[in-house]
Amino acid sequence: MTYIDPLDESANEKWWKKATKSSAACSVVESIRDWNQAFLIRRGKDVIAANLPTKTVTCKHVAALPLELFVYEKYENDFLNILQKFQKLEKNGWNPVSQKRMRQYFEVMLAYAGCMRSALIHPLLPGGGRNFTVFFSPTRSCMSHVLTSLEKHNRCVCCKRQVKAHQKEKNVSQEQNDNLDNLEDENINGEDDDLMVDDVEEVEAKNKDFAFDSNKGTGEIVAIPATMCKTAEKGIRHFACESCVEDLEEKGAGCPLCETLIGRLRLDSGRQDLLRKKKEGTKHAGSVAAEEGSEDFEIYRRVYCKNLWGGFRASAKLESIIEDFFKIPVDEKALVVSFFKGKSFMLFAACFFDGVKSAHNGPTIWLCVVGISFFVGSLDLLEAMFHDLGIETARFDGDIPNDAREDELDRFKDDSSNCRVLLMTVQTGGTGLNLVCANHVWFVDRFWNPMVMAQCEDRCYRLGQKKDVDITYHDVNMTIDTVMSQISKSVVFFASS
Numbered sequence: 001m002t003y004i005d006p007l008d009e010s011a012n013e014k015w016w017k018k019a020t021k022s023s024a025a026c027s028v029v030e031s032i033r034d035w036n037q038a039f040l041i042r043r044g045k046d047v048i049a050a051n052l053p054t055k056t057v058t059c060k061h062v063a064a065l066p067l068e069l070f071v072y073e074k075y076e077n078d079f080l081n082i083l084q085k086f087q088k089l090e091k092n093g094w095n096p097v098s099q100k101r102m103r104q105y106f107e108v109m110l111a112y113a114g115c116m117r118s119a120l121i122h123p124l125l126p127g128g129g130r131n132f133t134v135f136f137s138p139t140r141s142c143m144s145h146v147l148t149s150l151e152k153h154n155r156c157v158c159c160k161r162q163v164k165a166h167q168k169e170k171n172v173s174q175e176q177n178d179n180l181d182n183l184e185d186e187n188i189n190g191e192d193d194d195l196m197v198d199d200v201e202e203v204e205a206k207n208k209d210f211a212f213d214s215n216k217g218t219g220e221i222v223a224i225p226a227t228m229c230k231t232a233e234k235g236i237r238h239f240a241c242e243s244c245v246e247d248l249e250e251k252g253a254g255c256p257l258c259e260t261l262i263g264r265l266r267l268d269s270g271r272q273d274l275l276r277k278k279k280e281g282t283k284h285a286g287s288v289a290a291e292e293g294s295e296d297f298e299i300y301r302r303v304y305c306k307n308l309w310g311g312f313r314a315s316a317k318l319e320s321i322i323e324d325f326f327k328i329p330v331d332e333k334a335l336v337v338s339f340f341k342g343k344s345f346m347l348f349a350a351c352f353f354d355g356v357k358s359a360h361n362g363p364t365i366w367l368c369v370v371g372i373s374f375f376v377g378s379l380d381l382l383e384a385m386f387h388d389l390g391i392e393t394a395r396f397d398g399d400i401p402n403d404a405r406e407d408e409l410d411r412f413k414d415d416s417s418n419c420r421v422l423l424m425t426v427q428t429g430g431t432g433l434n435l436v437c438a439n440h441v442w443f444v445d446r447f448w449n450p451m452v453m454a455q456c457e458d459r460c461y462r463l464g465q466k467k468d469v470d471i472t473y474h475d476v477n478m479t480i481d482t483v484m485s486q487i488s489k490s491v492v493f494f495a496s497s
Contacts, residue, residue: 055461057471062316064476071123079112116480122315125377132261133380136305138387146399147235157257158244159217217241229255304388317474334440338425379423396424413437435459439467450488
């Protein structure tokens with residue numbers, strides 16, 4: 001697309017007549033070449049922005065809740081332990097062996113960082129959380145290909161042992177599920193591939209000669225009996241070594257992955273019940289400390305999807321997004337954005353090292369919101385929360401093929417539709433979309449490359465936008481969110497200097 005200032009001499013008809021008055025073809029060609037170099041320019045962002053409404057970028061600081069910080073600090077400590085090993089190797093000098101080890105340490109640190117980020121979104125997400133969050137989603141829970149793609153047939157959830165999947169055992173339906181599972185990766189910028197450690201089995205396979213836990217199971221990897229796995233009856237099977245299954249049966253224990261995830265839900269629920277009872281008891285005693293807003297008490301949060309495993313409570317970030325939605329006018333739409341597909345980062349990282357333990361007030365007027373997150377699991381929870389509140393949403397991610405995505409976009413763009421929220425991932429919606437029907441973009445988390453996030457912002461802030469655009473990043477202070485924010489500022493500074 002080109003831009004020519006109509007007030008420029010180049011746009012004057014007399015100039016063209018003068019340039020072509022000579023009958024010599026070479027003279028005309030030379031004149032046109034000079035005109036192209038002098039006046040025909042590519043339209044830059046500054047030119048476009050001059051004719052657009054105001055764009056406001058803000059960082060909303062969110063106070064994380066205790067359970068979120070508890071899970072976050074566990075992964076942060078593991079991250080720091082690996083960082084010390086990395087720095088120790090760095091001091092010992094460079095050689096092929098140390099470089100290979102440092103690369104492996106770096107990949108594991110990225111995995112821990114991913115878990116830290118996802119823990120701040122919701123403590124259920126890290127460590128295979130999407131095995132649970134997908135069932136809270138009204139749309140994804142009934143998609144068989146999505147559920148099947150989450151199954152790891154060659155991986156033990158007990159001892160983390162992994163065997164190579166034989167190509168001949170891979171049937172057509174599995175290949176189709178793999179293709180759907182990888183749809184999100186088609187539109188992401190290639191220069192960031194090294195920073196996207198979202199396939200835990202691939203990373204583990206690359207580091208076969210690393211220090212693995214010696215207590216590995218034996219025998220074939222088989223499906224854990226449905227009576228021991230909470231997700232089996234709903235469509236997702238978990239797998240373990242034959243010896244590990246026997247140990248579980250002898251101990252009368254259930255699937256360790258299910259127990260871990262359900263434990264986080266119950267821990268949060270139990271803590272909330274204790275806080276509520278304590279608050280009610282203190283109020284009954286007439287204590288001033290129980291007044292609303294007191295720092296001695298955590299805000300009692302609503303339970304969503306009560307009919308499934310007792311439901312879940314929103315994290316501080318997710319509750320903040322719901323709060324922001326009810327503050328915008330009802331004639332505006334919003335976009336909410338995520339990045340990674342929500343795979344099990346820490347299921348592989350912990351097994352690499354023996355040394356690591358692992359309502360809107362005022363007149364009714366009509367806006368749209370776009371929510372952006374880097375973890376699909378967070379979109380599952382957000383969709384469930386909006387659904388419980390009676391708010392219609394659309395989803396644009398790699399769980400569905402291209403034609404289905406277009407249908408979701410059309411529903412979101414339709415002015416007669418009640419759909420005001422689009423939940424999307426950066427991989428599928430980071431580039432090439434025109435979403436000027438929305439004027440709010442909410443990032444649940446950040447990415448290492450600020451240009452990727454800038455591309456998401458431009459889905460709304462582009463030609464055709466008539467309303468002021470609000471971009472909000474939800475960050476938790478003194479965490480990896482703060483680090484990533486500083487990295488983004490540094491990258492933008494050095495890129496512009």
